[in-house]
């Protein structure tokens with residue numbers, strides 16, 4: 001259990017960091033503190049369900065799944081579990097953008113859009129996108145580290161996420177860092193409104209009004225981009241498919257949320273985990289472990305810790321009868337972290353596969369982009385051939401996706417490694 005008085009303060013002074021570094025429990029304490037500080041409801045839910053069985057019924061919440069194989073079964077069973085309807089994220093989107101957007105998640109349009117956008121999300125496209133939209137920022141970070149400066153990885157992840165989704169959508173990419181911090185902040189504020197929806201995805205009129213104002217901010221450039229963006233962008237593709245502006249605005253907002261907070265959280269937490277568990281040296285001496293390090297960072301952080309679904313038809317799983325209209329929460333965080341602590345020498349785990357990216361027809365479209373970003377940040381931090389040191393850190397407060405508000409690192413002095 002974490003200590004309340006330590007939350008929200010600067011918790012990693014270099015001396016303390018050095019003394020405690022290299023331990024799995026040290027890393028786990030930082031992770032627990034992030035979740036507690038970011039999202040108290042989530043923290044309580046995870047603690048309560050930690051010792052529950054694979055499928056449990058919880059009053060007011062509905063069904064709760066903690067087992068990775070069962071979670072994937074639900075994600076793959078589109079006949080019985082849906083996103084549209086109370087409990088699914090599509091329910092919230094339909095209240096914001098109308099029925100067409102809500103139905104989008106469960107309909108043929110969804111398959112069509114995914115198929116037509118697939119080439120924008122391959123491993124190669126991901127590398128090109130990350131380099132084009134973020135390459136200059138990584139080069140500048142490497143230069144500052146080489147000069148002995150301290151950099152804030154968490155701030156960089158926010159700027160980088162804003163730059164990436166703007167490029168991918170077809171919005172302007174030539175603005176200064178502050179403009180992209182604002183793109184990120186708007187997505188974060190909109191996502192935070194969803195924090196009160198664990199018990200119900202029905203939004204009240206006050207929340208809807210706030211959400212609509214944020215959506216207007218996020219989609220300010222969408223009308224223009226829908227008319228003019230190139231075919232290598234999401235909005236350009238929306239135009240070619242004649243999706244119409246309302247759906248294009250919905251998809252742009254979806255991307256501004258899906259592609260920012262999770263990616264930023266996964267990146268800064270992987271940076272911290274590699275440091276806190278003392279495994280940088282292994283990666284420096286064997287760079288072929290990079291894919292493992294990224295996979296482990298995303299597994300242990302699982303930035304989308306809960307996935308909700310609506311029970312669309314009566315069904316039986318794990319010997320329990322679920323009824324149409326029930327809701328079900330897949331606690332992916334517990335399902336993936338039960339495997340064990342961050343270990344860059346851990347082999348691929350068949351039970352979890354990549355559950356942190358979901359599964360089935362809604363499997364994260366940006367998985368290759370997310371992995372590339374994390375790898376690119378680790379390569380930047382290790383580019384001096386020496387480990388980095390966390391100078392200070394601060395957990396973000398009241399956010400949907402637990403993350404670092406600040407994670408300041410510098411290259412360790414030669415005598416420290």
Ligand code: HEM
Nearest residue numbers: 258259262263266303304356357358362364365366369370
């Ligand atoms: C570490 C980073 C990321 C994690 C952990 C993550 C996780 C997820 C998960 C769990 C889902 C499925 C949600 C559900 O089934 O209800 C999802 C969907 C999605 N993600 Fe990601 N995501 C990440 C980064 C990204 C990035 C960088 C992008 C875009 C560039 C992106 C775009 C999407 C989209 C468009 C969907 C919706 C797919 C659909 O409904 O067909 N994600 N993500």
